[in-house]
Amino acid sequence: MGYTPELEELIKKIEATRPERVAMARRNEHYPALNLEEREQVLNKYHPDYQKEGKRKVKVGANKGDLFQNEVADLLESKSIIRPENVDLSSVIYETDVLVIGGGGAGTSAALMASSVGANVIIATKLRHGDSNTIMAEGGIQAASQECDSPFYHYIDTIGGGHFTNQADLVAALSYDAPLSIAWLESLGMMFNKTPEGRMVVRHFGGSSRKRLHSAGDMTGAEIMRVVRDEARNRPDRITVLEFCPAAELLLDKEGKCAGAVLYNMETHEYYICKAKAVVLATGGFGRLHIRDFATTNHYGATMDGVVLAYRAGVGNKYLYSTQYHPTGVVYPEQNVGLLITEKVRGLGAHVLNADGEQFCFPLEPRDVESAELIREAMERGKGIMTSTGRVGLWLDSPMIDELHGEGTVKKELPAKFIQFHRHGIDISKEPMLVYPTLHYQNGGINIDAAAKTEISGLFGAGEVVGGIHGENRLMGNSLQDIITFGRRAGAEAAEYVKGGVELKKLTLDHVVQFENELKEAGIKNPKTAPILLPDYSTEEVNARRWSET
Ligand code: MEZ
Numbered sequence: 001m002g003y004t005p006e007l008e009e010l011i012k013k014i015e016a017t018r019p020e021r022v023a024m025a026r027r028n029e030h031y032p033a034l035n036l037e038e039r040e041q042v043l044n045k046y047h048p049d050y051q052k053e054g055k056r057k058v059k060v061g062a063n064k065g066d067l068f069q070n071e072v073a074d075l076l077e078s079k080s081i082i083r084p085e086n087v088d089l090s091s092v093i094y095e096t097d098v099l100v101i102g103g104g105g106a107g108t109s110a111a112l113m114a115s116s117v118g119a120n121v122i123i124a125t126k127l128r129h130g131d132s133n134t135i136m137a138e139g140g141i142q143a144a145s146q147e148c149d150s151p152f153y154h155y156i157d158t159i160g161g162g163h164f165t166n167q168a169d170l171v172a173a174l175s176y177d178a179p180l181s182i183a184w185l186e187s188l189g190m191m192f193n194k195t196p197e198g199r200m201v202v203r204h205f206g207g208s209s210r211k212r213l214h215s216a217g218d219m220t221g222a223e224i225m226r227v228v229r230d231e232a233r234n235r236p237d238r239i240t241v242l243e244f245c246p247a248a249e250l251l252l253d254k255e256g257k258c259a260g261a262v263l264y265n266m267e268t269h270e271y272y273i274c275k276a277k278a279v280v281l282a283t284g285g286f287g288r289l290h291i292r293d294f295a296t297t298n299h300y301g302a303t304m305d306g307v308v309l310a311y312r313a314g315v316g317n318k319y320l321y322s323t324q325y326h327p328t329g330v331v332y333p334e335q336n337v338g339l340l341i342t343e344k345v346r347g348l349g350a351h352v353l354n355a356d357g358e359q360f361c362f363p364l365e366p367r368d369v370e371s372a373e374l375i376r377e378a379m380e381r382g383k384g385i386m387t388s389t390g391r392v393g394l395w396l397d398s399p400m401i402d403e404l405h406g407e408g409t410v411k412k413e414l415p416a417k418f419i420q421f422h423r424h425g426i427d428i429s430k431e432p433m434l435v436y437p438t439l440h441y442q443n444g445g446i447n448i449d450a451a452a453k454t455e456i457s458g459l460f461g462a463g464e465v466v467g468g469i470h471g472e473n474r475l476m477g478n479s480l481q482d483i484i485t486f487g488r489r490a491g492a493e494a495a496e497y498v499k500g501g502v503e504l505k506k507l508t509l510d511h512v513v514q515f516e517n518e519l520k521e522a523g524i525k526n527p528k529t530a531p532i533l534l535p536d537y538s539t540e541e542v543n544a545r546r547w548s549e550t
Contacts, residue, residue: 094242098494250313258459326441328346
């Protein structure tokens with residue numbers, strides 16, 4: 001298929017400016033980065049999070065009075081998908097030491113650590129084991145593993161990228177554990193990119209003061225998931241995996257300790273009571289809410305489930321109003337709209353360009369700033385490129401990479417992206433990609449401390465469901481690091497908590513009943529039901545043809 005003749009014509013403008021831009025890059029000359037004041041200005045005017053409309057204050061729960069995007073507020077003010085009065089809590093189907101809800105990188109790392117400390121573990125996961133944002137993360141994982149770097153610089157960069165809003169103890173844990181996480185992943189068999197001498201290849205990314213990004217091609221998350229999942233599957237005596245089995249509600253005991261979950265078998269539509277002495281919530285983020293109608297990089301199950309369950313149990317959240325739009329999501333071909341084009345492309349030197357083939361931003365600003373600059377170029381300055389389906393994008397000049405680093409670099413460093421575009425007749429080592437910001441990450445989430453504990457005894461959190469680590473803007477490669485750091489911490493802490501002796505009292509869903517009473521008292525009419533589990537993409541025409549229940 002390839003590009004349309006109209007787009008091919010526009011690509012000539014990119015090719016015309018490329019020799020001069022490559023020459024500049026070789027001289028180490030770059031488009032100037034913005035200063036702090038300019039960043040604030042561009043964020044305030046163009047970043048979707050900063051727009052006043054499309055938000056409201058929630059009227060119930062731990063974050064009552066706080067402002068959220070409407071899509072998030074709807075779910076915080078939702079009612080349960082189960083009727084507590086119909087659930088027989090005495091009919092316990094599964095019993096375990098540690099229940100991990102979520103089978104991505106964070107949940108699987110938690111399960112491994114908990115089992116290493118001696119706990120029996122169940123992983124309950126909504127789709128297949130490994131279907132998660134982890135497996136879709138491309139460019140790399142941060143860790144201060146080099147002589148010129150240290151956890152101190154990792155900490156400072158992370159706090160700066162997060163606009164100084166991050167929870168300091170969590171950032172300290174992340175930057176301190178990061179080199180250990182890399183060593184742990186290597187011990188499990190992860191194949192990082194290395195030099196012929198065996199040293200880690202490390203690169204810059206947006207907001208970095210040191211080269212700190214470790215990668216496995218552009219499939220770093222998939223490689224992480226491969227090794228942690230293999231390890232978990234090799235411990236069947238200690239780790240049981242329930243696929244297509246998400247949590248519908250958390251269970252507490254009469255004393256308010258977390259005591260397991262009501263699980264929902266998506267294939268048979270059965271509910272299971274799973275009693276657990278400790279629970280690790282690792283359900284991932286909210287990309288599939290398509291906030292402000294943005295396309296997303298996220299996997300199909302990213303529907304904010306864990307935040308919803310924890311909220312009903314009384315756990316508040318931090319920075320959940322903050323959404324990360326990755327600057328470079330696919331705009332063309334249509335089949336791939338929203339999918340991630342890793343920041344590593346810019347890390348390798350590719351420029352972001354407008355319709356005239358001009359640079360308009362420093363390519364490695366922190367993500368929120370970079371996205372706001374792309375939106376400004378397309379929407380205010382009218383310098384975007386329109387596709388035949390009416391989408392607007394900007395160019396990402398990937399052919400520069402081979403020119404700067406030698407022929408074959410694109411294929412070697414970005415093999416997955418190369419194949420993904422090749423399938424549609426586009427050779428990204430010779431032609432640029434068309435990109436636009438895409439909803440990528442839930443910056444905020446449930447409150448935890450550095451031991452991954454929530455305010456409820458026996459409930460731990462790890463991964464994208466958690467808030468505070470990244471403040472209001474996450475840097476590249478810190479999510480793959482955070483799932484390992486806090487997944488490992490959550491699993492080990494949960495198992496230690498169980499070892500300390502946990503006596504569960506009568507199981508209850510009273511918190512759900514109370515929460516729904518609060519909804520009524522607040523006058524919230526027709527609340528949605530949640531967790532929504534899967535996004536609904538049915539069109540009006542499809543809905544009109546559906547059988548009615550009545
Ligand atoms: O941390 C991320 O979001 C990541 C690795 C994404 C990417 O651009 O590759």
